[in-house]
Amino acid sequence: MDRIRQACDNPDAEVFFLVGGTQTNTTVINSVIDSFQGVIAVDSGHINTHEAGAVERNGHKVVALPAAEGGKLSAASLGSWLDEFFADSNYEHCVIPGMVYITFPTELGALYTREEISAIYDVCRDNDLVLYVDGARLGYGITADGSEIALPWLSGHCDVFCIGGTKVGAICGEAVVFTHGNAPKHFFSRIKQQGALLAKGRLAGIQFDTLFTDGLYFKIARHANEMAYKMRDIFVAKGYEIAYESKTNQQFVLVPESRLGHLLENIIFDEWGHDGCGNTICRFVTSWATTDADLQALESVL
Amino acid sequence: MDRIRQACDNPDAEVFFLVGGTQTNTTVINSVIDSFQGVIAVDSGHINTHEAGAVERNGHKVVALPAAEGGKLSAASLGSWLDEFFADSNYEHCVIPGMVYITFPTELGALYTREEISAIYDVCRDNDLVLYVDGARLGYGITADGSEIALPWLSGHCDVFCIGGTKVGAICGEAVVFTHGNAPKHFFSRIKQQGALLAKGRLAGIQFDTLFTDGLYFKIARHANEMAYKMRDIFVAKGYEIAYESKTNQQFVLVPESRLGHLLENIIFDEWGHDGCGNTICRFVTSWATTDADLQALESVL
């Protein structure tokens, strides 16, 4: 925990280790907002799409706003939605928002700028909303080309965020950081109740201790990002179009119908959707383990 | 209960009385679908907007699809959404739908045709989904000009529906009708657990018995509808535009900024939203108690 506090340059930070991403989200959301409150996210946000309804199962509505480019939440549209919401004399019949949830990087690999997060945080404080930054893939965002966000800055511009371990090399484990002495009372019991407690709790601590020694966490992430940039270049060189501009280890590529079957047979990737023009949007992901040889193998398949 | 069974011309119907609309929706949804399942509704659907998150509080995500005209769900868009959903190899990470929820009439006073409900019911059965028709304002829909839906037909074209008492003259109470011997086991305990049991249960029965004797329920509703049509004519004659074409006791009128203050001082109505052109969409509602004198008073204020 000390190493994470140091990496955040924030001696007031309170750090907890939880088992996995879904529990981290439900435990944080459930601890921070009240039973009658909801959480605002973009419609493409992870908690609105791929958590199997875990947030609702815990009693909270995900209030989905349309995503701006790259799957980002726009402070301006958030602000005007809130203004309109509270201007409605019937708003107490609706779900009252208690939190804003964003992901860094976004589900589509986009990066918020400092200005964008600051603007969102301002809207949150004006409306008595908690800002939670889901950093399941945080390392990939921080070490991405062009990223303006580092841990100390983030630690000063939101109320709570998490640092994903699982997706950056750990066996399992996520770190939750409350940034200004605002950890909920009895957070340990809440973690336990949500089944988010690692029975062998030491293991999470040891992994994060290792990851935050000599910047290993960031080296792993940076390596994956660099491999992703090379992978992207290979796709482009082979004539594929890029679906969303991503600076992280997830790359989204348009695959024409005629090529899809061949790729599915030879490479592991996710089908993410359709572009409406006959192409499948496919997600290709690199990791700490991706090598140049892997990329050459990919190139030969394409 | 017998009178409702007779009115539905469905001797197999199972009828229960609950206290109010919110509990009716949560009890039915919660009893019929499984804990991991969600309920599909249009984004303007009552359970997605004005239930204060009661459905999510009970653990279920409301999966919101864009509404077609008049706040209806389109069978075609439902079908293609489902096809795409189940074609996604990751769908088990998402909320799996278990029910389709529609309202008759819709929140905007529109009426489904027989063909439209039949088509939705077909999609439901093809996808193993329960079709629930929220009839909090059912009487107003059935007795509206141009309505094709009567109780016996409805009783054959959905799995469960409710007949709102509160909004059609009762002190409180909603009737839930399971149409083909499909009432959930121990439904009484479920009602009790959801706080939907009227302690003085007889009262609900007596009210519905009265309402379904000599068609009182429909006479009340028809009276309110006729008053609503007259009210609409008054607005139009006074130069107001109609926001949504409604055949029921709720009428939606565009009120210019310059008139809004005057009306708010003299009439009770709801502000429903904005049309983006400087007008407020206002909802005016008639009831069993609305008289011609009331309408004349309205006319003189406009």
Next chain:
Amino acid sequence: MDRIRQACDNPDAEVFFLVGGTQTNTTVINSVIDSFQGVIAVDSGHINTHEAGAVERNGHKVVALPAAEGGKLSAASLGSWLDEFFADSNYEHCVIPGMVYITFPTELGALYTREEISAIYDVCRDNDLVLYVDGARLGYGITADGSEIALPWLSGHCDVFCIGGTKVGAICGEAVVFTHGNAPKHFFSRIKQQGALLAKGRLAGIQFDTLFTDGLYFKIARHANEMAYKMRDIFVAKGYEIAYESKTNQQFVLVPESRLGHLLENIIFDEWGHDGCGNTICRFVTSWATTDADLQALESVL
């Protein structure tokens, strides 16, 4: 609401009207304690036995302590349970209590003295617990022979209590009283979310306004109590034993096997349990509507 504030002699009291008893309990509990907390009650307490699990359905464990005589909670046993609980170094793996729930009168018709409630309230404040008094049958307790508790005193010796309307003559409706400016934020939305909002809200207000004019509420309750005392005398005169000494409109009588069938055929009452000696404990209840003629009819049956 003003009349209830006056009856409590407590201008700071915040009063809300809800539909029924189950929702009142779940809404109050759920609003006042946190999601990881539980509520302490005696094992014979209503929320632990006859709410069909509504409290747990809302996410909270009912931590049941053994009841003292008459179904009361003893301040001494509460205190020692809490001392032992917090002395356990593993207590954060357990459900941490956030509230103490008692009923006045108890489920068995017993009355707490002022000293007993004061002692419980002291333990609550020492342990940062909210004290909630479920008064579903409050009128019967206040007007019982020997009762020391009146509304103003109660209003100063607990954090929140309810005044049951349903069981004292109202069609439906319970009043919740927060005693010292401690009503939860957005309590209206919480009521709505729990389905505890009477759609025709005025009705609850009108009923309570009437009940608290000229002491009608207490006259109704007192009448039922007096009828209950007469009823008790009839049973005793006929040779029946009393199971629990009750000063309220509920009387618990031991009925021998040989008489049970005869009584069941002729009178409406509840079988409450067995005394282990071949007798059934039966609950006989009077109300505002009970007349001397009813009691004579009972007498002739016994």
Next chain:
Amino acid sequence: MDRIRQACDNPDAEVFFLVGGTQTNTTVINSVIDSFQGVIAVDSGHINTHEAGAVERNGHKVVALPAAEGGKLSAASLGSWLDEFFADSNYEHCVIPGMVYITFPTELGALYTREEISAIYDVCRDNDLVLYVDGARLGYGITADGSEIALPWLSGHCDVFCIGGTKVGAICGEAVVFTHGNAPKHFFSRIKQQGALLAKGRLAGIQFDTLFTDGLYFKIARHANEMAYKMRDIFVAKGYEIAYESKTNQQFVLVPESRLGHLLENIIFDEWGHDGCGNTICRFVTSWATTDADLQALESVL
């Protein structure tokens, strides 16, 4: 999964891997019983004491029956409780049980005999209840001196059980076994929703594959048990009394007040309660890693 099926000698068994014990219990309970149902356990049962209310948080009441010797559930008392419950004409106002939960070995290290489990299973089937055996410490029970239970037998005498990995050497992970083709539909989505899915799912499989190759799982457990028996002998030789007779790796010893401080300074163990005679009941636990040298160190401290 195949290795577990083989170890159970049950080709119909359906096996799933989950992250940890709390989620395993909530996911199984929540998937198998309905939202209005509760789960019966002894009062000393793990889900009733040390799960921080996770079962209730998921909406289900734990109906606690008094434990028989060693923390066991007695089939006879279960049967008579059920008979009385369903004989009560008001039972639909109560929580209706849907499952019986037992632990093998019990929280106090006791072992059910075959006859005892068979008798419980008979009562369950007569009352339409699912029998779930929580085997978080299953290996220690199966390899204990005098144990009559092996995996194939267990697999034929309950509906679902789990095999704890975490407490028998794994980093994390529990295996859930549905014994007769009775796995709930979409169990994967349920696991995901409960946050019980290990993101790196392969890891759980690899660990269990290793544990069930050449009986490693049982060798680990047997080693810990043998160390526990030696540890027990050391305590007895030193004049300590045994609180509960345990045949597993958990031993419960009475420690007099005068010795407690000294032991707490030198050994890691849990204080479990008090015997009412001035002694603290202390729990000492062995594991795969316990050596004879560890026991000698213990001996020198006592």
